[in-house]
Amino acid sequence: MGEFRMPALGADMERGTLIEWLVKPGDYVHRGDLVAAVETDKSVIDVETFEDGVVAELLADVGEVLPIGAPLARITPTPSAGAAVGPAVEKASAPVPVIRSARPSTRPAVTPPVRHYAQLVGVDLDMVRGTGHGGAITHADIERARGAAGPPQDKPPALRARSSPRARKLAAERGIDLASVTGTGPGGAVRAEDVPTTAGAGETAATTGEPPPAAAPRTAPPSKSAERTAGLRRTIGALMSRSKKTIPHYYLSTTIDMRAALAWMEGANAGRSLAERLVPAALLLKATALAAREVPEMNGYFADDRFQPSVSVNIGMVVALRTGGIVAPALLEADSLGLDELMQRLRDLVSRARGGRLQRAEMAEATLTVTNLGDLGVDSVFGVIYPPQVALVGFGRIVERPWAHDAMVGVRHELTATLAADHRVSDGMRGARFLSRIDELLQNPEAL
């Protein structure tokens, strides 16, 4: 019997709010399938299962705040992928927590094979009236429901459609059940624009029979968002205090000549459409990832009193949230990505960090962090390491500066790169080696 538990989504997380189930009892899941969405102070994060099997029971309700490790669902391993599953799954027909308030709170009995069939043909069991023994849903009932509903692809997915945080906020403000909104985003995701301006305009009023809350939401959302911002600030504060108390930081700084990198990038961008253009950050991240592979003391975790180097280089990218606070999701295996792919992943990651959702691994598996405050105008960054990581690289802005060479003064574009690293793991010598490798790699941009 496998249990799906509240995961640790970063060193600073203690608890999370279950905000969405992406599966329902009876669903087959495979290792890596997304099962639930969890909200922390920082973001909404999709979490995957590490087991194959059938979701036997959901143990937590949407909206519950749960500590790391709390069981969220039971997953029964399947001996085979066929319809006949072990008797343990019979428990799946026991009452399950209500996951959508608009739904009836009790479910008719359904046998696993029928449940499986319903899932295959895309019929929502909540919408089927059982004609079998004691109201049980039979194979024939599914067939009828399927016929009534038309081709399965016309039916909305049985589980709650995805939604953007802004859409959820608007829906909450306007008293609208997101389940009643037709999404126009990727995969039917509900976007802010899809949320009707008043509850009466949607189907909700008819579904719930309740008038939309009129005056109250005017004041509620700001306090919720302020609360969230305050929560995020506390979280960051606790993590950074821990860092400063336990990690003996040392700091190095170097000036990198950016002429070669910028000239190469401008040449590459000249022939590209906007969607394919590179930004300097992509080159900086790639150079950092390659250098980290060569200087492994910068890449990994310090845990249980020893350093555990990481084989893959997952670069945590500090993203400033527009509402305040920061989040540092990871570009996974950045060292093995081509520049173009890295650029696309970077754009995707930053936009999801700000507005959408992140994946568990992106929140939990960064092995080295980069902060690129140069984008916002400062010359250099003296970073604080994210525990349990052991190094943080900071890039300042790219500026034109006078530069003396062979008794002549010229002008060049340069950037200050800094390193904060953990003295328990490395010394300034290795740190210097790491920074100078970043510099060398940027002098050869076509090889990145």
Place this chain on the structure above:
Amino acid sequence: MNTQQARAAVEAAFAQIAPDIEPSELIGDARLRQDLDIDSLDFLRLVQVIADTTGVDTPEEDYRQLATVGGFVEYVASHG
């Protein structure tokens, strides 16, 4: 394209990329990076949205002209 149309397109692009910025903050001399916290990735998305909505495709060497809201509007107006 006249300035008014360009301004509307630029405001719409900002509303999409940085919805937290109030329209009243989008004054002519507001600097994208320093005053509005638009980083290089936001900027790229802004330029892309403008290209999609107005057809004005900004080459990289012209990025400097888009450093302020006013510059952005003027650029879109004169190239659209």
